[in-house]
Amino acid sequence: MMNRVLFLAFFCLGFWSVGIGFSSADEIKTVRVVGSTTVAPIAARAAEAFSKKHPGIRIVVNGGGSGVGINAVGRGLAEIGMASRQVTDKEKKNFASVHLTDHIVGRDGVACAISSEIFNAGVTQLTREQIADIYSGKIKSWKAVGGPDRPILVIDKEKHRGTRHVFMEYVFNDVNARAKGAKLITGSNNEERSKIAQSDSAVGMLSAAWLNADVEGVALKKGDTFIAPTVENIQSGMYPVIRDLLFITAGEPKGILKDFIDFVRGEEGRSIVTESGYVFVPGS
Amino acid sequence: MNRKMRDNILRGIIYLTAFAGMFMMVAVLWEVIQRGWPALSLEFLLQPSSNFGAEGGLLYQTLGTIILMAGAVLIGFPVALGSALFQTEYVRSEQVKTFFRAIIFSLNAVPTILFGLAGYLFFGVYLATGVSWLTGALILAIMILPTIQASIQSAIECLPEKYREVGMALGLTPWALARRVVLPQCWYGAVTGALLGLARAAGETAAIMFTAAAFSGATWPRSFADPVPTLQTHILVLAQDSADAVSQTNAWGAALVLLMIVFILILTSLVVRSRFSMEAQR
């Protein structure tokens, strides 16, 4: 009886060490990519293409948001963190020992997205002050900005999201600005887009590549003209709210990680980027 | 006459409310079936998903959920059984019994998302099992432990004293008593417990969403350290895409599959319990 128990114990121990062995092997077989839902489609599609060429490598992609991605790579919970914003000073301080390194894989614009019903009713452009007033609760009805007499559903995002940082930087000059007029908080780009599409009077912040027939992006004022969030305007840099899409690693990437990042920044990766609706800037 | 009428009216109101409640339950079921059914086809069930989940089938998600469920019960069942037997066969002190019951019960009261978070740090980080199906199974095992143990214990407590008395009169050691008398009579409690544990593990999302699941890129786990896609997290992500028709159909289809898995498990546990349990009451 005792022998059987001992045998079982050793068996389990063996199992465990094999499992640990797999997870801490020097040669990486699984690459974990976590973070921004803006960058995720690029990573997922690139992962599919890359895995076809390197059959032993598995690349696992999860969303969660830019903050989650940076936190994950900072703590060693992922090999690549995806971010649609820059790493903040606070994050740099938190992960000082890790030496976060970013690699630009693409570029994207952040649209002030509104329900297509409002857009089609005539609200096709907004000034920064108008957006600021909407988000701080001073403007409550679309009528005040030239639209129908309907209350505005102001949609905010979770505080760590890359899209929010970039948007708030543009509107309030503060990545952590509070939006007092907010009526709803969403997380991923999916959720944001769904909510704007479902409503007929919503405004939110969305990656420009995610706009569609139900969710239109207003043109923003730059100088004397209004610039729409089209691919051309983002590519040329005319659109005022642009951010780099980043893969963040802990230190310099080596081995298969480096290969994957090079792949995404290379020719095939670039075609994936543009097919997904984003842009790449040569020489970045 | 007045009294009878009042009684009938009251009774009618109670029936109506009960019926309304039943109706709501059925409506919930109906919505899931009606919206999920169109998505179900053999290919949907057997194909992997693609295009970041918006298209394709549920093959690996279903597999992932089953792996987590099975892992959770495989890990949790022996522990629950051992712990239950310890409390019913060996412990004599009432205070110790109450103490253990309090421990089990407090484990049961933990909000599952806390389990996911704390369990992730403990297993995934400190014990280096990472974001993997193993971590998920371990966390789920702890979570369903009280369920399995409660089922085993309540079955054992239903055992009439005379069985034990005869055993002790024959001079059996507690373990022999357990092995030859208690378990053969109460095994249905263990089976019910395992089935209910499986059902609970299948339904759990919050505990595994940070610790075991990957949304894209993971298929069949090749080692203990691989994350798996699951039906639960798949539904969660697709539910956020509520404006997209294809995502929605897939979400309902996945929900229907998950619901069916849970139903079959619970139905089986009910059948087991009713056919084999001892009628100690009424």
Place this chain on the structure above:
Amino acid sequence: MFSFLVPDRRCHADPMFWITVFFAGLVLLVAIIFFSYLIFESMPIWEQGVWAFLTSVEWEPAEDIYGAGAMIYGSFIVTTLALLFALPFALCGAVTASEFLSPRTRLVFKGAMEIMAGAPGVVYGLLGAALLSLWIKDFFGLIDGATLFTAGILLGIMILPTIMTLAEDAIHSVPGEYRDTALSLGLTPLQAFLKAVAPRALPGVIGAVLLGLGRALGETIAVMLVIGGLDIVPSGFDLFSPGQNIPSKLGREAAEAIGSGLHWNALLALGAVLFFGTMLLTGAGSWLLRRNKV
């Protein structure tokens, strides 16, 4: 050594004894590790002032300001709503099943209830996000369907079968003599129930309700998708405002802070508050249920 546990010394030679001790000890160990981690890691927040944390409504991770007030309020409101919604249906269903249905119908009914009680939370989440929030938005003419009210109703639907089946157990387990005596005195079945059975079953029924509440308190996914996510205490008890409760907050924010730091401590402290509340409720619940079984 274990004589305070087990007076029978023969056990010490029995290898299975040690194995079961091992497993029981494992359970104990897991529980202790978990609880100590929870308390230890949330300490930095408690040190800053327990009352301040529990009542302040400001939650700004960027400035390291943490106040759980909005989340606690949300949890309270949503759970109360769920209860108020579910109770009438659950209790009437339980009474009907126990007192007025034939045994066979009752079994079918019970089976259906048990099955529904096991339905996963994420399915309710999908129902909420795709259907319920839209219905509520249209029905009440709201600007958006993600509100405390929606979360409350959704949770109510979710815990309805659980409360119904547990309450039914409690009512049905009252011995037949109580009913028979009342009937023989000329009372109708309903009156027999109200006057003779109900008082006896009351502890058990309350226990069932508390256990259902415990489930409602901890549900994450279903609430996260429909509550709105705004960390506010709406003015004037406005139920149709978006809000936030504890599991939803954890579900949305935990991944970004996982590991260490004040943000993480604060989230764990939130979890500890929820855990404590759930323990109190379900503790009272199971105690009452056991008292009823005697």
